[in-house]
Amino acid sequence: GESVGLHLPTLSVQEGDNSIINCAYSNSASDYFIWYKQESGKGPQFIIDIRSNMDKRQGQRVTVLLNKTVKHLSLQIAATQPGDSAVYFCAENIGNSWGKLQFGAGTQVVVTP
């Protein structure tokens, strides 16, 4: 079936470098995408979102890029810090009015000093 998937299950980044986390989606009806950060033993924390009528959105130290042509979503974290170490999930709203989300597999980001 259609699903959201991630290319890299684990990403090791040196402190201060930029991180790029990728996500592929296959449902062309998806119109809303969100990135969440989950620390161990905690619930997901909203980072940034983007609608399908946009291709880029920036937040504080984070940027989300959406390429609908190739159905690709990415999260860029600038100047990665130790506190950024976590699992990052992309999620897509599969076009329903209830707001049901389908989550990707997740990427573990490890920030090294």
Add this chain to the structure above:
Amino acid sequence: GAVVSQHPSWVICKSGTSVKIECRSLDFQATTMFWYRQFPKQSLMLMATSNEGSKATYEQGVEKDKFLINHASLTLSTLTVTSAHPEDSSFYICSARGLAGESDTQYFGPGTRLTVL
């Protein structure tokens, strides 16, 4: 920002007993809440959608008689795991959907760790 709480944060119970988990939206009203379960090192799996004042909608493969959901008010949804067994041990997470600015963002609770002995 919007805050969602869950209670309890962790619970240990004996096999065969029932456990109730509460999910509350603290500073906004949520007409829709969602329940997920998450196994270690895995992603979140949606179990059901809870709409205030109506029956919950369960995802395929989720037993509605085992996972009872009640959404009695705009700020509270409960998940009851009935006759719990060790395979029900998991991290249960709720989310609440509220209209915040331009986004229909889902805000997640901190999760409840259920261990069934």
